[in-house]
Amino acid sequence: MVIATYRVIDNPQALAKRAEGIAVGLTIGSWTELVQTRHQQVALHCGQVEGIEVIDEVSGGRVIAEISIGYPQANFDGTFASLLTTVFGKLSMDGEIRLIRLQIPNQLAAQFPGPKFGVSGCRARYNVETRPLVMSIFKACVGLTLPELVEQFEAQARGGIDLVKDDEIFFTEAYATPEARVVAYRAAAQRVAEKTGRETAYAVNLTGPVHQLQQRAQKLAELGAGALLVNMVAYGYDVVAALAADPEINVPILAHPAVSGALYGGDTYGIEADIVLGQLARMAGADMVIFPSMYGSVVLGEAATARLIGHLRSESVHRPALPAPSAGIYPGLVPQLYRDFGNDLIVNAGGGIHGHPGGPAAGGQAFVEAIRAVQGGWSLADAAKESDVLRQALEKWGTPS
């Protein structure tokens, strides 16, 4: 059984009947009456009520309750379309109801691709054995010429960044197609590598019509893309899964959470953030997942973040994925990041790199130094004595209080 748990607001007397209506109506029945489970074959597909728990009272005699429904595995076909339509299809339109938990048996989970690379595959790919990876974003993409973009890429590469990602809103091909960018940035990375010994990878925004995406992804991989940045919710999980399942697309997938707030933002409707950005992302094959950090202005909350990380890392038929918390990341925060997330992490900075007084190369270098310090067991203050760029970063952004 796939067990879905919903938070509802309803009259307490209505809960049992509502749960039964969901279990039967969203599997084998219609909305007017229970279908007679007149033979075993149909019964195999019938949903069942797994539990009803009243959580709290609200106004007007209503309560907040959690209803759990089991859906037989046989009702699904291994796609996210089947999963979401079944557990939160019509039901999503049924008033104050929110999908808050999904328990998926391994046998069904195994029908989804999961990460092709995962944590260890990304570490091997980006040649980063133990420490957190460092990722940056272009300060600007849209409207810039290829030489201007290459200049930004090189600056970040000189700072020792492991992975530079596109702005996820970079769709225009007027000045620099994704293909041209992959080729140009790879050349730039190789130039920088001659001096630094490290080749910075590029996460290119995968764009265009869905029926061309797999071919485009293959091409970009062949040209040397370091990763594919995919607007996961905008395109849909099944689109991501098609990329992850394709052996010809031999490059990690970096999932961007654009549009996901439209699903998880509320609390009486929609789908919990940890499901949207953790559980489903990993099943769909995201190797690295960007999500709102606890350090920005709008946060998911500690519990939701813990559940999200848990989904990315739990024992599973799928490889674990790398979390990339985003927003409000600066070098002085790095020890906190280790405490909150451990080693298997992408330190993902935008302003925290570009805003460095010495420019983006210095900004990237400051993060690299901060990570080196934590890896080596030194305090940032001590490390800053040996590193101007780190010192400047600590002067500008400080450390968390």
Next chain:
Amino acid sequence: MVIATYRVIDNPQALAKRAEGIAVGLTIGSWTELVQTRHQQVALHCGQVEGIEVIDEVSGGRVIAEISIGYPQANFDGTFASLLTTVFGKLSMDGEIRLIRLQIPNQLAAQFPGPKFGVSGCRARYNVETRPLVMSIFKACVGLTLPELVEQFEAQARGGIDLVKDDEIFFTEAYATPEARVVAYRAAAQRVAEKTGRETAYAVNLTGPVHQLQQRAQKLAELGAGALLVNMVAYGYDVVAALAADPEINVPILAHPAVSGALYGGDTYGIEADIVLGQLARMAGADMVIFPSMYGSVVLGEAATARLIGHLRSESVHRPALPAPSAGIYPGLVPQLYRDFGNDLIVNAGGGIHGHPGGPAAGGQAFVEAIRAVQGGWSLADAAKESDVLRQALEKWGTPS
């Protein structure tokens, strides 16, 4: 410019800065500072604040406001991924913010396929010149054998139904694949047509991995499918667009709203229902769109419904689509349906057909009689004198008070 309007809750003093941050930051800039619009090329891509309107005060000194932002057309690439990521990507995660309106210039709208058939194409396809179409749903699908399903289909066909649709949660292929069903129901429809003169069409649930969908859709069309039922939000608008844009898929698309409530259900987050189920559905190429009616237990509300219908029918670069309001539809409601929606409508009934005392054939026939009455200018009461099945339906469900 694509102009997106958002409903936000914020401090009134913060609104102008927030609007500016959206306009610049979600086009050409980063989150830390404004990018210098140092040359014309970048400026072409910069967003602009189109308006800020305070609507109401709420607690804590905050206000509800509507912020409108213009995004240059050049930032989009003709996909829904680019549209949604740009206008509601990161922004969707920015706290209490809801996308409530989207104004899309014809030049950009024309890059989206729109309905291949539209109202007139569906009328021609289903041979229904002027009256509303009648659609029914299988009472049950999951777990039934092909002969049992054919029996249900034939009963509905005998009732004179124009279009019979699958349950949108019908994914299992254990007993009857979509291909086998299309062939079997077509044969059944032809058998019934020999007696009734009308061939009932079948809207088959299009299922499976995205990279196989186009091919499967073509095959189902060749085998004689009357329409493709597509879980539009579960699969994603770009997936629907790929089907609509494909000339080899010569069959109308019937969009199901499953999962859409997760996007539109709230009021401080998400995306308005008329955008999700009206505007974007038509742009994506849905020829017929199922949405919650005003007659069910959970409604969109009059204003939202009017906007949704407006989106399906407005003067546009795209053909208009047929609305299929769903929930709480029974024969006695038909005159009300005409008043609320006019002729270009799909009368979409489930329980209102299967719950008829005489069975589904009688149930379908009762709708056909009710529509015939309204077309001919007779009252239902008068028509019921000549029609047992209509009389029984009126006795069971009545008419709206």
